[in-house]
Amino acid sequence: MIQAALISMVLCANFEPERRFYHGPVNLPAFSYYGGSVAIDDETVLIGAYLRTRDQTDSGAAYLIDRASGEQIAELRPDTPAGSESFGLNVALWKGIAIVGCAIDAARGNSGALYLFDAATGEQLDVITPDDTDSSDYFGAHFDILGDHIAVTAAAHNFPGLDSGRIYLYDLNTMSLVRVFTDSNPEDSTIGREIALTDRHVLTLRISIRSLDPDDTTLVVYDRQTGDVVGEAVPTEGRTGGEVVTLDASNRYALIGDPNSDLPDNPGGVLHVFDLDTLEFVRAFGPQFSGGRSFGFSIDVEGDYAAISDAGVEHLDPILQGAVDIYDMRSWSHVTTVLPERNPLFGYAEYFGTDIALTRTGLLAGVPDAWPHAQYVPVPELCPADVNGDCLVDTADFTAWVGAFNNDEPQCDQNGDGMCTPTDFSAWITNYNAGC
Numbered sequence: 001m002i003q004a005a006l007i008s009m010v011l012c013a014n015f016e017p018e019r020r021f022y023h024g025p026v027n028l029p030a031f032s033y034y035g036g037s038v039a040i041d042d043e044t045v046l047i048g049a050y051l052r053t054r055d056q057t058d059s060g061a062a063y064l065i066d067r068a069s070g071e072q073i074a075e076l077r078p079d080t081p082a083g084s085e086s087f088g089l090n091v092a093l094w095k096g097i098a099i100v101g102c103a104i105d106a107a108r109g110n111s112g113a114l115y116l117f118d119a120a121t122g123e124q125l126d127v128i129t130p131d132d133t134d135s136s137d138y139f140g141a142h143f144d145i146l147g148d149h150i151a152v153t154a155a156a157h158n159f160p161g162l163d164s165g166r167i168y169l170y171d172l173n174t175m176s177l178v179r180v181f182t183d184s185n186p187e188d189s190t191i192g193r194e195i196a197l198t199d200r201h202v203l204t205l206r207i208s209i210r211s212l213d214p215d216d217t218t219l220v221v222y223d224r225q226t227g228d229v230v231g232e233a234v235p236t237e238g239r240t241g242g243e244v245v246t247l248d249a250s251n252r253y254a255l256i257g258d259p260n261s262d263l264p265d266n267p268g269g270v271l272h273v274f275d276l277d278t279l280e281f282v283r284a285f286g287p288q289f290s291g292g293r294s295f296g297f298s299i300d301v302e303g304d305y306a307a308i309s310d311a312g313v314e315h316l317d318p319i320l321q322g323a324v325d326i327y328d329m330r331s332w333s334h335v336t337t338v339l340p341e342r343n344p345l346f347g348y349a350e351y352f353g354t355d356i357a358l359t360r361t362g363l364l365a366g367v368p369d370a371w372p373h374a375q376y377v378p379v380p381e382l383c384p385a386d387v388n389g390d391c392l393v394d395t396a397d398f399t400a401w402v403g404a405f406n407n408d409e410p411q412c413d414q415n416g417d418g419m420c421t422p423t424d425f426s427a428w429i430t431n432y433n434a435g436c
């Protein structure tokens with residue numbers, strides 16, 4: 001295996017050496033919330049604008065953009081736009097298909113829907129709606145994709161209890177329903193305020209219906225194969241309440257963002273981490289950037305890395321706002337903090353990181369202020385095998401790693417434990433075979 005690795009060469013796919021800015025159309029109305037949701041793959045960028053107005057409706061829209069050129073491919077809209085539908089509240093890209101959540105969807109009884117479009121042309125392909133939803137169930141407000149499956153919430157579904165919520169798991173290849181997940185305590189609470197999907201689990205957050213107190217937030221973990229609840233956990237460290245609580249997960253950890261809470265020694269938001277095997281609390285921490293205000297506002301996980309945004313943190317530059325911290329989940333060491341740059345068209349870049357999408361080579365961050373756009377920022381630290389930083393993973397990086405090892409340089413640490421030891425050579429081989 002080592003010999004095979006050392007004779008191979010892997011180009012860092014889609015690594016843009018410079019920051020890119022993706023702007024909306026010139027006729028985009030102010031406060032459309034363009035950049036409130038973002039997604040990216042090898043070819044395409046997808047940006048939601050769920051408050052986009054047209055024809056006297058604020059039904060929302062989403063925009064397909066060519067990743068390399070920045071040119072718009074298509075504006076996506078619901079097939080029968082009418083009223084406030086929140087189309088574009090969440091977006092995703094999957095195997096050349098753009099998926100857009102429409103949490104109200106007036107054409108289908110206001111229950112919500114998922115729209116699927118060809119990402120190359122913008123042509124509408126399909127609409128997913130469950131058979132058992134009713135008005136204002138908010139199906140499609142939150143969803144997560146892993147492999148060929150998508151988990152979708154309907155947080156206000158009224159069965160088995162009032163507003164108890166439901167989660168639907170679909171096979172995207174067949175567009176068929178695989179399983180439905182319900183609340184084990186339907187009379188007192190609601191599930192589906194957030195969603196995360198792993199190889200073995202479906203995760204969501206539950207809040208109390210009686211008190212509607214965010215302090216009552218509970219992490220609920222389901223077995224993906226059986227639909228049974230396998231455990232629950234309550235984030236308590238530093239909890240002081242707040243309406244926005246976010247969720248994402250790796251196969252090992254559940255991450256809960258709590259942007260309106262404060263740790264005693266580090267105010268400005270909290271990230272709670274739980275072990276998915278035991279559901280034991282692992283740690284809680286706050287923002288790295290001084291003056292944090294909403295750490296945990298958005299979370300995205302890619303491989304061993306987690307990106308956590310603080311969309312409200314203010315900078316010395318008065319027209320910049322927001323930051324994103326990236327952590328290596330193997331050791332929970334801080335990798336880097338990604339900051340916004342001035343929008344080249346308008347200057348302003350406020351609420352950077354309202355939504356984020358982490359890739360193997362960088363970060364896409366939505367900036368849905370009055371001058372909305374999205375920024376893609378290359379993050380070379382996400383490709384540790386490229387020790388010499390030339391965007392090629394090749395045998396020259398072995399020589400570079402030996403030099404880093406001999407001089408105890410940061411690039412030596414390949415397993416994320418914060419140390420430079422001989423075990424990092426094996427980790428470099430693993431990273432090398434994974435490429436970027």
